[in-house]
Amino acid sequence: MASGVKPRVKAPKKASAGEVVTIKTLISHKMESGQRKDSSGNVIPRSIINRFTCDFNGENVIDVVLAPAISTNPYFEFDATIPEAGDLKFTWYDDDGDVYEETKSVAVG
Amino acid sequence: AMALLPLSAFAQADPNAELVGAPDDFLAGADAAAGDLTLTAPEIAENGNTVPISVDAPGAVEVRVYALGNPTPGVATFRFGPLAGSQAASTRIRLAGTQDVQAIAKMADGSYQTAMKTVKVTIGGCGG
Amino acid sequence: GNWARLAAQQSLTQDQLLQFDTFGNVSLIHVTDIHAQLMPIYFREPSVNIGVGGNRGAVPHVTGSDFRKLYGIEDGSRSHYALSSGDFSALAQAYGKVGGMDRVATVVNAIRADRPDALLLDGGDTWHGSYTCYHSEGQDMVNVMNGLKPDAMTFHWEFTLGTDRVTELVEGLPFAALGQNIFDAEWDEPSELFKPYQFFERGGVKIAVIGQAFPYMPIANPRWMFPEFSFGIRDENMQAMVDEVRAQGAELVVCLSHNGFDVDKKMASKVTGIDVILTGHTHDALPEPVLVGETILIASGSNGKFVSRVDLDVRDGRMMGFRHKLIPIFSDVIAPDPQMATLIEEQRAPYKADLEEVIGQTDSLLYRRGNFNGTWDDLICDALLSEREADIAMSPGVRWGPSLIPGDDITREDIWNVTSMTYGKAYRSEMTGEFIKVILEDVADNIFNPDPYYQQGGDMVRIGGMGYRCDVNKPQGERISDMVLLSTGEAIDPAKNYVVAGWASVNEGTEGPQIWDVVENHIRKQGTVSIQPRDNVEVVGA
Ligand SMILES: [Mn+2]
Numbered sequence: 013m014a015s016g017v018k019p020r021v022k023a024p025k026k027a028s029a030g031e032v033v034t035i036k037t038l039i040s041h042k043m044e045s046g047q048r049k050d051s052s053g054n055v056i057p058r059s060i061i062n063r064f065t066c067d068f069n070g071e072n073v074i075d076v077v078l079a080p081a082i083s084t085n086p087y088f089e090f091d092a093t094i095p096e097a098g099d100l101k102f103t104w105y106d107d108d109g110d111v112y113e114e115t116k117s118v119a120v121g
Numbered sequence: 122a123m124a125l126l127p128l129s130a131f132a133q134a135d136p137n138a139e140l141v142g143a144p145d146d147f148l149a150g151a152d153a154a155a156g157d158l159t160l161t162a163p164e165i166a167e168n169g170n171t172v173p174i175s176v177d178a179p180g181a182v183e184v185r186v187y188a189l190g191n192p193t194p195g196v197a198t199f200r201f202g203p204l205a206g207s208q209a210a211s212t213r214i215r216l217a218g219t220q221d222v223q224a225i226a227k228m229a230d231g232s233y234q235t236a237m238k239t240v241k242v243t244i245g246g247c248g249g
Numbered sequence: 250g251n252w253a254r255l256a257a258q259q260s261l262t263q264d265q266l267l268q269f270d271t272f273g274n275v276s277l278i279h280v281t282d283i284h285a286q287l288m289p290i291y292f293r294e295p296s297v298n299i300g301v302g303g304n305r306g307a308v309p310h311v312t313g314s315d316f317r318k319l320y321g322i323e324d325g326s327r328s329h330y331a332l333s334s335g336d337f338s339a340l341a342q343a344y345g346k347v348g349g350m351d352r353v354a355t356v357v358n359a360i361r362a363d364r365p366d367a368l369l370l371d372g373g374d375t376w377h378g379s380y381t382c383y384h385s386e387g388q389d390m391v392n393v394m395n396g397l398k399p400d401a402m403t404f405h406w407e408f409t410l411g412t413d414r415v416t417e418l419v420e421g422l423p424f425a426a427l428g429q430n431i432f433d434a435e436w437d438e439p440s441e442l443f444k445p446y447q448f449f450e451r452g453g454v455k456i457a458v459i460g461q462a463f464p465y466m467p468i469a470n471p472r473w474m475f476p477e478f479s480f481g482i483r484d485e486n487m488q489a490m491v492d493e494v495r496a497q498g499a500e501l502v503v504c505l506s507h508n509g510f511d512v513d514k515k516m517a518s519k520v521t522g523i524d525v526i527l528t529g530h531t532h533d534a535l536p537e538p539v540l541v542g543e544t545i546l547i548a549s550g551s552n553g554k555f556v557s558r559v560d561l562d563v564r565d566g567r568m569m570g571f572r573h574k575l576i577p578i579f580s581d582v583i584a585p586d587p588q589m590a591t592l593i594e595e596q597r598a599p600y601k602a603d604l605e606e607v608i609g610q611t612d613s614l615l616y617r618r619g620n621f622n623g624t625w626d627d628l629i630c631d632a633l634l635s636e637r638e639a640d641i642a643m644s645p646g647v648r649w650g651p652s653l654i655p656g657d658d659i660t661r662e663d664i665w666n667v668t669s670m671t672y673g674k675a676y677r678s679e680m681t682g683e684f685i686k687v688i689l690e691d692v693a694d695n696i697f698n699p700d701p702y703y704q705q706g707g708d709m710v711r712i713g714g715m716g717y718r719c720d721v722n723k724p725q726g727e728r729i730s731d732m733v734l735l736s737t738g739e740a741i742d743p744a745k746n747y748v749v750a751g752w753a754s755v756n757e758g759t760e761g762p763q764i765w766d767v768v769e770n771h772i773r774k775q776g777t778v779s780i781q782p783r784d785n786v787e788v789v790g791a
């Protein structure tokens with residue numbers, strides 16, 4: 013699955029200190045549930061993103077556990093408090109051990 | 122900037138976090154009442170494979186979402202960190218058919234709240 | 250006969266039909282659900298239109314003589330013919346065809362002569378439903394509507410042209426394309442192509458028109474044709490838009506909606522601050538507005554058969570009063586607008602020979618509207634059963650499609666008027682008896698769920714070759730019973746496979762001949778079609 017997995021994030025580039033901002037994330041991933049069968053009747057093995065986290069300057073914003081019932085191309089929207097200038101770090105954990113990261117800097121002023 | 126880190130299997134999720142489980146696993150015998158928790162979902166899903174849902178649970182530390190009619194009910198666990206701007210989140214989920222979606226929130230004081238919404242998944246048809 | 254027709258013509262002039270004591274300071278003109286009907290047609294209103302839950306027995310769920318009694322309409326009158334069912338073939342002979350966009354243009358121009366800055370609003374289902382519309386991918390309707398100069402439009406079937414074509418046409422529109430509930434599916438944000446609302450300054454009044462597209466597009470129509478878009482009722486966003494336009498100084502808030510009547514009624518009870526909802530989608534024609542709280546609902550019919558005029562008195566940022574007229578477009582009474590007639594002729598010219606080819610005749614009334622059956626659909630089901638060699642036929646319960654009266658030729662254009670769509674392939678597949686029941690239950694709940702927000706505004710899927718009983722008041726899963734295969738008289742076996750032919754599948758990759766070809770082949774073999782209303786559905790609880 014490591015090929016073609018593409019995270020995308022919508023986050024503001026600027027905020028005022030202490031502001032609550034809305035963040036949206038998408039990652040292209042088939043989220044194979046492990047419940048489907050192929051044409052010869054064999055179960056297609058589960059292959060999903062099983063965890064997603066967002067941190068700001070090392071402090072946690074949200075930590076999500078994903079089950080196979082999360083749709084293809086997992087989407088999340090949530091709010092973060094921005095206490096100071098710094099980096100939003102987004103991390104997606106794949107069943108196959110791969111980890112995908114994305115960073116967005118937020119200026120304060 | 123986006124970086125793809127080909128890390129090995131060490132970089133796994135917290136093993137305790139992996140299971141969403143079923144409502145009874147989370148409640149462990151406790152009761153859940155209606156409260157400030159809201160669960161938003163469409164009356165009719167445009168597509169059962171991608172149904173938008175939102176939870177909003179002021180004062181919660183953790184919210185779990187279940188699709189009670191799926192082969193396994195667990196959908197997601199949301200844990201809110203110190204920099205969460207609200208205890209609210211949205212995602213998109215798979216529903217195997219018309220069913221109840223349930224959210225259960227664990228509050229900071231250890232109590233539980235719950236909210237339920239029926240989502241209709243229809244074969245689709247025709248119209249005016 | 251002819252005498253009756255002559256008498257009828259003498260009894261009404263264009264001036265009488267359009268007579269209106271101009272009122273207040275704002276005029277709205279509403280057309281909706283034209284379904285690409287450029288020419289005069291016959292259109293029989295439904296005799297069965299069941300309301301459920303709180304809408305049981307409420308308009309528009311009143312038909313035939315009950316409807317005439319409710320509105321004080323004389324039996325056999327022009328209003329009887331235009332607005333209700335009963336004696337349709339005879340009255341159609343007497344009063345002639347209805348609609349025609351050249352006649353609609355005459356009416357719009359006449360209203361603009363009274364009130365030059367009247368707003369013309371199109372409720373959608375405009376770029377769909379005919380041979381010329383299909384072959385020009387909506388261009389004929391865009392050209393004709395541009396000639397009519399509307400101020401805004403909202404959408405439903407237009408999306409079945411596919412994202413690329415819809416985008417191309419919408420980007421070229423010289424008027425506002427509105428839909429507060431049209432969202433980008435990927436990021437769940439308002440679509441950039443469609444604005445939620447448009448402001449107009451008319452008669453010194455600041456008017457906001459908010460668009461509401463058909464909420465259940467990806468369910469009722471193939472979502473693979475427009476996967477970039479998400480819809481839904483989104484009444485919370487509607488309230489936000491109403492509040493936003495009020496905050497910007499709107500003195501009159503008009504919602505141009507394609508929700509369907511009962512959905513609009515519920516939305517009007519939940520969203521505050523809308524003065525007028527111009528409803529569409531369910532094809533109802535009501536001679537008087539329906540009041541919900543302080544909101545008036547206007548229903549203007551379909552297929553170019555009616556134009557609504559609403560005059561409003563808006564003072565001090567409030568709607569103080571209104572005057573309304575639902576104008577039936579009697580095509581023998583209203584003179585065609587010559588400019589529009591020429592424009593229509595130009596759209597049809599490239600296809601003229603194909604349109605006019607006579608395929609057969611009918612000695613029966615062919616109509617569609619009704620919750621369960623229509624003779625047009627019975628004919629389509631017969632075509633599917635015989636041409637596709639099936640046990641059971643299914644035809645979608647759409648509400649568009651004009652009627653033909655006994656003695657009419659059936660042209661290719663007539664067949665396309667009731668079948669044309671971008672996903673018209675006639676499939677043939679095996680289904681178990683159990684699955685057939687699941688389909689019927691699913692569709693029935695989309696019509697008879699007591700909560701209007703679960704209703705999609707169509708009619709029941711039409712069934713050929715099978716009978717059944719439907720108890721409209723039961724919950725989903727319990728409405729359908731007594732399914733019988735008509736060819737043998739045997740009960741449908743849940744475990745047995747049946748060959749089912751149908752069309753308008755929302756699934757991508759559906760294979761089979763186009764439905765209009767199936768129907769054309771069938772009619773050619775028949776020569777003259779003879780088909781009486783059927784009673785293969787027993788309806789309980791209406
Ligand atoms: Mn329509």
Ligand SMILES: [Mn+2]
Pocket residue numbers: 248249374405406463507529530531
């Ligand atoms: Mn419609």
